[in-house]
Amino acid sequence: MTEGDHDDGIDKPRARRALAYHEAWTSHDLDKAMSYIADDIACEAPAGRLQGAAAYREFMGPFVQMLTGSKLIAAFGDLQTALVMYDTETTLVKSAPGAECVTVSDGRITYSRFVFDRAPFDAARKNGG
């Protein structure tokens, strides 16, 4: 995906903001990632609803710590929304793909819908991983 490619659906300011956030956390820069997150973010995650940046950071922190690799599968956005899918490699699970649909307002992510499979993490933890 290149800067000049206008067919990738991601050449909108809000989508680029979501991608910058993605690049920050997949580079283990949680502080930079959090700079894209609104103080009052609402996040619907597999385990339930998270409210506020502190709760969001508590959710992302342990995941970023066990992250050993990531690969963007697809990213699109329009004026309201950005949608990304990626694969991650973690110390617990070798392939843990996820998808996020975010709303960006005033340059920050105010709402996020997170989808990933908890089953392999649950299984790895059960096996003492």
Added chain:
Amino acid sequence: MTEGDHDDGIDKPRARRALAYHEAWTSHDLDKAMSYIADDIACEAPAGRLQGAAAYREFMGPFVQMLTGSKLIAAFGDLQTALVMYDTETTLVKSAPGAECVTVSDGRITYSRFVFDRAPFDAARKNGG
């Protein structure tokens, strides 16, 4: 999302095909849904890789049978790829969001990457659901 809205990223033939597939299976029309699936589809699903339309139908059939509702969260596409996120309601799990990233070739879906959380389905089955 309306037909005339060119800012939604979905006004490309391949993305529209992915959306037609989505509309078919969420309407319980598995035969119509399968008409959008290539005979040699490869699908990376949470439980592993599925190869071929028969295996894909075996995977989708039981899910479509327990589907009681669905809501499209976001859909985007370009010339190569379509990415959708949706929420589903099933007899086993009240809210089971999923995301799919598909490749369309010659009018059919040839590759699909599927992300959803198996944990609540595992838990419901364990509880005799």
